[in-house]
Amino acid sequence: MTLEQFLNYTLAFFMWLVLGRAALEFFTKDLNNFFYRFFYQFTEPLYKPYRVVFPCCHTVLLLITLLLLRFLVVKIL
Structure with missing residues (x-):
């Protein structure tokens, strides 16, 4: 695996984690919830x-930054 890959x-992994956390915030912000705590950590x-x-x-700014990176x-690489 190259450095580029x-x-x-x-970056894709973190982007999906941020999207998952944003989607879960519509339903819950309870840190006792296993899924929300996973995304939160x-x-x-x-x-x-x-x-x-x-x-x-x-x-939104975090997602834009991750997409640009x-x-x-x-x-570039």
């Missing part, structure tokens, strides 16, 4: 820097 798969380190800079709409990885 590894970065692409890693993996995505919270990604959310922290965005919450400091952008208190609102951090999920994936695009750059695929096109």
Whole structure:
């Protein structure tokens, strides 16, 4: 596996985790829920820097950032 593929798969994995967490937030924000806690634990380190800079709409900005990084990885590397 090349570095390009590894970065692409890693960014795709985090992108789907963020989308999954955003979808689950429509239904629950209970950390006792196994599925929400799973998404929360993996995505919270990604959310922290965005919450400091952008208190609102951090999920949208995080998704846009991940999509742009994936695009750059695929096109440049």
